Amino acid sequence: MTRPAAAVGASVDDIDTPALVIDLDAMQRNLATMAAFAREHKLKLRPHAKMHKSAAIAKLQVAAGAVGVCVQKLSEAEALADAGVSDIYISNEVIAPHKLARLAQLARRITLAVAVDSTLGVDRLAEALKAAGSSVDVFVEIDVGQGRCGVAPAAAGALAHQVVSHGLRFAGLQAYNGRAQHLRGADEREAAVRHTVALVRAAQASITASGMVCPLVTGAGSGTFAFDAATGVYGELQAGSYLFMDRDYADNQTSARAPQFEHALFVKSQVMSRSTSHAVVDAGHKSHAIDSGLPRVWQHELEYSNGGDEHGILRPNATATLAELPRLGDTVWLVPGHCDPTVNLHDHFVVVRGGLASGVVEAIWPIDSRGCLV
């Protein structure tokens, strides 16, 4: 565990670099905007905590109206439960018997749900829960265009039937289309949601044909939630990135239907080398994930190019001159390309109140489930 890059009460200037910094004012505006959207649309909000991995943030989301959070891994759920989060949905499959035994133990102390997409998975889950004497909500995952996990919609009814035949609670459908989130055009995303919803309806028909009801459809992400909400099919939204708003999501074309969010997550970096043609900052891809592209330089006409694990190279962008280049020792703020794996590189959030220019460190939040892979 590394030590935090600043102490509570320090000024922004005194945050060591590179550091992962939350603009708390911006984050709270994003939090309130999404909570209001869910309220207005009478939808449950269960933000994805795979993004922030922080119990402190999960609790703020619940305080603002969220019913709980999602995670992707059992160990994430355990870490957040240990830090006081009491309602967690593992929106992913768990197959290994020793993991299922742990999951069943976790279900004894928090409200827990999990996704399934195989008969083997359901059988093993039922066995583990029986052994522990605990229960969970079970969602049947369907493949709605992601091409990853999930059964075909027509197979949903049979799997749901297997769930209830074991005496487990069938809680609904897991229907998330990750590919749709980053289609740049708003029309493209809306079209992808139409396709998704047709598949969800087919799954619902399969469930009805099996003589059951589908209590809930859960899914949606920060790129499509407004379209998902408008379909009337989703009862619960899982969007997570809205809270921090990374460069990749900001590159999406906006839609009049969706509220807008601000960048609230930054990497503070420092120029540690300077030539006549470029500046080098101390933040490379060990400081921010680049799976969804490079970071954007905040409020400067500079282009960031990849300098490897520990360096980033800055040059004036197409509209700027060399006068724009920062000097040796200057601070440069970066907007990460993808927030989820960026957060996973750090042990703490440095939480700033009052803006990046002259704010004060209000808190250090541990990233409780950082590195929780199993």
Added chain:
Amino acid sequence: MTRPAAAVGASVDDIDTPALVIDLDAMQRNLATMAAFAREHKLKLRPHAKMHKSAAIAKLQVAAGAVGVCVQKLSEAEALADAGVSDIYISNEVIAPHKLARLAQLARRITLAVAVDSTLGVDRLAEALKAAGSSVDVFVEIDVGQGRCGVAPAAAGALAHQVVSHGLRFAGLQAYNGRAQHLRGADEREAAVRHTVALVRAAQASITASGMVCPLVTGAGSGTFAFDAATGVYGELQAGSYLFMDRDYADNQTSARAPQFEHALFVKSQVMSRSTSHAVVDAGHKSHAIDSGLPRVWQHELEYSNGGDEHGILRPNATATLAELPRLGDTVWLVPGHCDPTVNLHDHFVVVRGGLASGVVEAIWPIDSRGCLV
């Protein structure tokens, strides 16, 4: 801090997934091969510990003949020093005064060196060392084709002169060309080294013209070290990746001049979803870095495609059929695309003796400087 994915003495089958696993037999062969190469060429070996971030491994390297290790960040040096590594070179610039004050304190307890590439950096370093009453070796970094940090070769003499004018020890030139390491053709890499060496000689001439001698040239990586060694210019090799050998380095065309290395670092993963067309493993890019491309599936005719943060999608490769697809629950071993940032995602190495098929966990090594960014 996450808990290790296995206990010492466990069988390979019992390692939880996903987990970062070292094939210790392969690693020790790689260790011995590079140590022998350095001995035969009468070169110092100072492997880059930015790659493994482990004091246990650094000590094995030193025991095999390395003079010490390199790191890129002050906090990496501190973490390794805390874990018992006593000779460390920060092959990178440190500019912030508060960092330099820490660096000067660290120099009181271990043998420490650092790189410089600016007069401001030298002035601040001298001031910090004076305040602490400590000393370090100072390397002048020159830009040898990386286009990142480092002064122009012609400016090396003036900067070295400034170093000694402060009463600091000028230890030589830092001359690493990262770009050259991954040129696929052996001829291309050799040509890049010729270019690098011409720049090193220019820097040496600049130092001689300033009335000084250049005690050492340090640099080289796992892609070029054999060519670097053959030039007669380098006195010290910094290669690090040879020890684990990632997919990206293995994709380089080999050269008769360079000894060969084996893959020794793997991500153990498990199939957690399976359709008729593909299998999904529980290791995505939160388990292995993809900045240098996707992992290779070990010993199976399968292609890994990106399934996001927590998933990988497997399909038969061009020469295989669907019969090659693993079943739900099966183990799949992945060779990461790039070892350095992959290691940085994990808290522990699970160290296996006796091979991946039927070996036993011999040790759990903490990744001491994981996340050490500042």
